[in-house]
Amino acid sequence: MSKFELFVMYLCAILTLCVMYATQPLQPLFEEILNISKFQASLFTTSILTPLAFASIFYGYILEKFAIKKILIFAFLIFGILEIAFAISSSYLALLMIRGLQGLIAPAALTGIMSYISINSPKSSVGKNIGIYIGITILGGFLGRFLSGLFNDIFGNWRVFFIVIGILLLIASFLVTKISGTKGSNLIKPKISDIKNMFLIKENAFICLYIYFIFFSFQGVLNFLPFELVKIDGSYSGSKTGIMYAGWLIGLIISFNISKINKFLNGSKNSMICGVVIFILGTFLLHTHNFYIMFFAMLVVCFGNFLSHTCGSGYINLINLNHKGIANGLYVSFYYLGGSIGSFLPGFIYTNSGWSGFLFFMSFMLFISFIFSILLKKSLN
Template sequence: MKRAEILLYYFCTGLTLCILYATQPIGPVFENELVISKTQATLFTTAIMMPLAFAGIFYGYLLEKIQIKIILVLAFLFLGISEIVFSLTHSYFLLLNIRGFQGLLIPAVLTGIMSYISQISSKDSVANAIGVYIGVTIIGGFMGRALSGFFTDIFGWRVFFFIIGCVAILASILLLKFSQNIKASYLKPHLIDIIHTLKTRHNLYIFLMIFGIFFTFQAMLNFIPFELAKISDNYSSSKAGMLYIGYLVGVLVAFNTKKIVAFLGSSIKAIIVGIIILIIAIQIFRIESFWLIFVAMVVFCLGNFIAHSIASGFINKMATSHKGISNGLYVSFYYFGGALGSFVPGFIYIPFGWGAMLSFISVVSFISLIFIMVIRDIKN
């Protein structure tokens, strides 16, 4: 039963990430059908991602006395109902508010699943279980984008969101029937501890570094469909969705971080290499060719996941105290960067074009590179 439960929770993890990123490849469809701007279309990602930036600070107080089973059953029920309502709605304002509502549920889901996996797994297998969890989040993110694009081309976007809503309700029923009653293990941070953690220079610099990296990553993933629609005569949502296949390289990176660090000599060197790869990939995106953009996306994702996967372990290694606070702030900076990156570059892309936006996120990535190099100097 324990194995079946863990598989169910992995399925729910993938489904959650599927919901989170399903709107990304079909931004141009929303733009045309709802008669909205590109920036307004990208806000579907921003609205659902922003709460993740603050979950690490506030959700501990909400989840301390609530059983994981109750959290997840209700969260997936509401996610399912809201997805179905989303599929039937024609008002942009209501659609955006539905995504914002879902954004309030998703941090509770991911927190609950992480707590469940860490508690039900043995000490010897917990690291591997969390590694699988990370891999599933990457696969779920890809599936959400790819299936959204595929269904949109064949049946229209509303059909996909209706189906995924039904699947979420099914997940709620399965969780009600098969999951155990376990309380969430969640850290409640205090303001003094947060300030102390931020005052530690290497902590602050790594937080700012990952903010910039995920800002750049979400900027690219959110705006690339609009550029593809602009340069391609035979653009389709499924074509945009499949472009994200490079995202799957993250699975390979997530399971081989130790080998990457060993090969490159240290965690800091590996992060530096990852950011340099990211910056190089951004320049390849300047070439107006779908296949070269496809290659660029693979390289871009490789650089991002090397930097992120190793930085998340590095922050634990560097923290001498308040490791839980450090992890929570890392996640907050990560998603806050992603939330801003999902729409802020639009203010450059729309008036000045693709090249200007690429230059902007190149500068952001370069600043992230400077932060990690400063950490290297501090450590030395």
């Protein structure tokens, strides 16, 4: 796999994540200019994330039936057109519908990119290249949030950033035409039943369930931490809340050095176990009501989450020599399914049992993930 092909895939990944998260910092602005409620504004993000939990398995199957290159060309062409359409629309329903359509494209883009990288990379480089891909998605999510707000402040118009991203998406679609096709990962085209059969392979099931509970817990902590900070301070502080997410930068460090980490810990299986243990330690540190300790705890939580995710995504590609598209689709679906449910279900625990009860519940979910990491290690020994 050439450096140019990797560059194109990583560029596409950054742009996809920019599309997914660019509306988040602008939701208060949309609430004001569109005269909508906070809940309605939040749907701009929900509408694009929800399909990732359900459509990725289907797209994993489609990606093995048809050429990944052609699907990516089409996906980013439509992505770009829809992004420009979003930038020039003024109706809430039109904007929401466009986001929903983009939500149907996002799983094809992300699953296709990960599959292309894993299929075309030498086996010795799969873990490293997928690790960098994870880091790139982290960077893309940050840039989408940061730059959309920055462009609005600089130009006094939220639409400018979306037009720029739309143009870049169209350029990305053109660049994909210049990469080579995927190598044949298998000679037999998959059947629908292969999706079920892929999950019935116990190692795949262990990895998917492992990451489900990891991202369930991570999204739970991220979503309800701001409410606890308000209780601690007595008022909302955007800067204090924002700095809590600085731990995302740790994800970049981990993803770009995952090969060294795996070597130090003697393999991906051990790294996955360490990741969930570190995450659990972070949740215990969050029990304190000292801001600085909680800030450090979030660094620990992010370290554990991103170590788990980077190793999990790389490992499922490493152990599946055939039907990588389906394997990636399963992984992405369980990842986002855990995140989507974790973003609201733990709220009932938080409301009724408080912060400590909430964190104990998160620790219990992570313990389940820990069990699956142990089962995975034993099954592969």
